[in-house]
Amino acid sequence: xxxxxxxxxxxxxxxxxxxxxxxxxxxxxxxxxxxxxxxxxxxxxxxxxxxxxxxxxxxxxxxxxxxxxxxxxxxxxxxxxxxxxxxxxxxxxxxxxxxxxxxxxxxxxxxxxxxxxxxxxxxxxxxxxxxxxxxxxxxxxxxxxxxxxxxxxxxxxxxxxxxxxxxxxxxxxxxxxxxxxxxxxxxxxxxxxxxxxxxxxxxxxxxxxxxxxxxxxxxxxxxxxxxxxxxxxxxxxxxxxxxxxxxxxxxxxxxxxxxxxxxxxxxxxxxxxxxxx
Numbered sequence: 001x002x003x004x005x006x007x008x009x010x011x012x013x014x015x016x017x018x019x020x021x022x023x024x025x026x027x028x029x030x031x032x033x034x035x036x037x038x039x040x041x042x043x044x045x046x047x048x049x050x051x052x053x054x055x056x057x058x059x060x061x062x063x064x065x066x067x068x069x070x071x072x073x074x075x076x077x078x079x080x081x082x083x084x085x086x087x088x089x090x091x092x093x094x095x096x097x098x099x100x101x102x103x104x105x106x107x108x109x110x111x112x113x114x115x116x117x118x119x120x121x122x123x124x125x126x127x128x129x130x131x132x133x134x135x136x137x138x139x140x141x142x143x144x145x146x147x148x149x150x151x152x153x154x155x156x157x158x159x160x161x162x163x164x165x166x167x168x169x170x171x172x173x174x175x176x177x178x179x180x181x182x183x184x185x186x187x188x189x190x191x192x193x194x195x196x197x198x199x200x201x202x203x204x205x206x207x208x209x210x211x212x213x214x215x216x217x218x219x220x221x222x223x224x225x226x227x228x229x230x231x232x233x234x235x236x237x238x239x240x241x242x243x244x245x246x247x248x249x250x251x252x253x254x255x256x257x258x259x260x261x262x263x264x265x266x267x268x269x270x271x272x273x274x275x276x277x
Contacts, residue, residue, distance in 0.1 A: 019062070019106070019108075020034055020061075020062055023061065023062075028219070028222060028224035028225065029222050029224075032222075033221075033222035033223075033224070034062060036221050036222050036223070037061055037062045037063055037064065037218070037221055037222065038062055038063075038064045039064055040063050040064055040065070040131055040132075040221045041063075041064060041065035041066075041067070041129070041130045041131045041132075042058055042063055042065070042066055042067070042130060042131065042132055042133070042134060042217060043066075043067040043069065043126060043127065043129070043130035043132070043133045043134070044058075044066065044067065044068055044069070044133075044134045044136055045069045045070075045118055045133065045134065045135055045136060045137055045142070045146050046069070046070055046134075046135070046136030046137040046138065046142075047068050047069075047070040047072075047082075047084065047094045047095055047098040047136070048070070048072070048078065048081070048082050048094070048136065048138065048206075049078075049081035049082050049138075049162065049201065049203065049205075049206030049207075049210070050136035050138075050160045050161075050162060050206045050209060050210045050213070051068070051070070051082075051084075051098070051134075051136035051210070052081075052082050052083045052084040052098075052206070052207075052210065053083070053206070053207050053210035053211050053214060054134055054136055054160070054210045054211075054213055054214045054217075055068065055084065055098055055102050056083075056084070056101075056102065056105060057210075057211060057214040057215070057218075058214055058217060058218070059102040059103075059105050059106045059109055059111075060105060060106060061214075061218050062106065062108075062109065063109060063217075063218075063221070064109055064110060065109065065110040065111075065112070065130070066102060066109065066110070066111045066112070067111075067112045067113075067114065067126065067129065067130055068095045068098050068099055068102075068111065068112070068113050068114065069095065069114045069116070069117075069118050069126060070093075070094040070095040070098070070114075070115065071093075071095070071115060071116045071117035072093075072094050073090075073091055073092060073093055073094060074089050074090050074091065074092055074094055074097065075090060075091075076090055080201075080202070080203045081201060081202070081203030081205075081206050081207070082094075083203070083207070084097065084098050084101050085097055085101075093115040094115075095113040095114055095115040095116075096113050096115055098113065099111045099112075099113035114126065118142065118145060118146065118149075119145070120145070120264075120265035120266060123145065123149040123153075123265055124149075124153065124265075127149050127150070127153040127155050128153060130155070131155070131156075132155055132156040132157070132158065132217065132220070133146065133149075133150050133155050133156070133157050133158070134157075134158045134159075134160075134213060134217065135147065135157060135158070135159045135160070135180075136160060136210070136213075138161075138162075138197075139193065139197075140184070140187050140188055140193055141187075143159070143161075143180050144180060144181065144187065145265065146180075147159075147172065147179050147180030147181060147255075148179075148180075148181070148255050148262060148265055149265055150172060150174060150179070151172070151174045151175070151179050151255050151256045152255070152263075152264070152265065154174050154175075155174065156171065156172065156173055156174070156220065157171065157172040157174075157179075158171050158172075158213050158216055158217050158220075158227075159171070159172065159180065159213070160206075160209045160210055160212070160213040161209070162201060162205045162206045162209050163196055163197075163199050163201060164199040164200055164201060164202075164205070165202065165205055165236070165237035165238040166205070166234075166235065166236055166237060166238070167205055167206070167208065167209035167234075167235040167237070168209070168232060168233060168234050168235065169209055169212050169213050169216070169228055169232075169233045169235075170183075170228050170231060170232045170233065170247060171216055171220070171227050171228045171229045171231075172229075173229050173230075174256060175249075175256055176229070176230075176249070177229045177230040177247065177249055178230065178247040178248060178249045178250065178253075178256075179249070179253065179255060179256045181250075181253050181254055181255050181256070182247070182248075182249055182250040182253045182256065183232070183247065185250070185253070185254075204237070205237050208235065208237065209235060212233065212235075216228055230246065230247050230248070230249075231244055231245065231246060231247055232244070232245040232246075232247045233245075
């Protein structure tokens with residue numbers, strides 16, 4: 001990748017620098033911030049409704065290395081919200097398609113596709129290869145696995161979740177801020193999870209939440225602003241309400257508490273189907 005140069009409004013830039021011209025104008029980014037983005041590596045687990053905008057915006061901003069984990073294939077019912085894909089691609093692996101689409105947007109970054117489900121056996125190698133992780137999955141078993149792995153392997157984790165016209169986002173800094181188990185100490189029953197899933201979803205909702213998550217990743221990398229560490233952003237898309245709720249790490253949490261009882265990854269028996277929203 002070419003070295004970024006500082007540009008100001010009204011000052012022309014050429015070559016690869018012009019791709020990031022508007023970012024280079026920003027005091028929060030500039031030359032130093034763009035270099036941080038180029039050096040950063042982000043693993044995105046889930047390439048569906050949330051993963052689509054997250055991957056596109058991280059690639060567009062110039063994140064140097066992106067990893068895409070998704071073992072699913074494209075189905076017709078995905079296409080109201082999973083904007084990485086087209087009708088002609090139904091039945092094909094999401095991870096491989098997402099890689100091609102992201103590289104078409106920005107061929108100057110590195111993208112690794114992992115067309116497989118995240119599990120306790122492959123999580124260590126995958127998480128170990130990246131600076132930070134994004135949870136863009138859509139079920140509780142996957143979210144516990146991603147969060148547990150992030151805590152155990154000490155990786156900053158950016159979480160988005162959506163249902164119907166509602167969504168939430170927060171960031172986990174392991175052993176400093178609340179993890180997913182702090183927020184949900186007890187896993188919902190399969191009936192509760194199924195009921196939530198059956199509420200449906202409209203495509204704009206993961207677009208909004210995914211954009212918020214991607215922006216928090218970018219702010220974290222360049223070291224500017226607030227990235228929802230220790231805070232839960234609740235979005236009510238029906239009434240256009242945004243609420244910010246403080247989140248505190250639970251000292252009794254089974255994995256990130258003062259005396260953790262979970263010291264290795266394990267698969268949850270309920271709600272084992274892993275996919276992206």
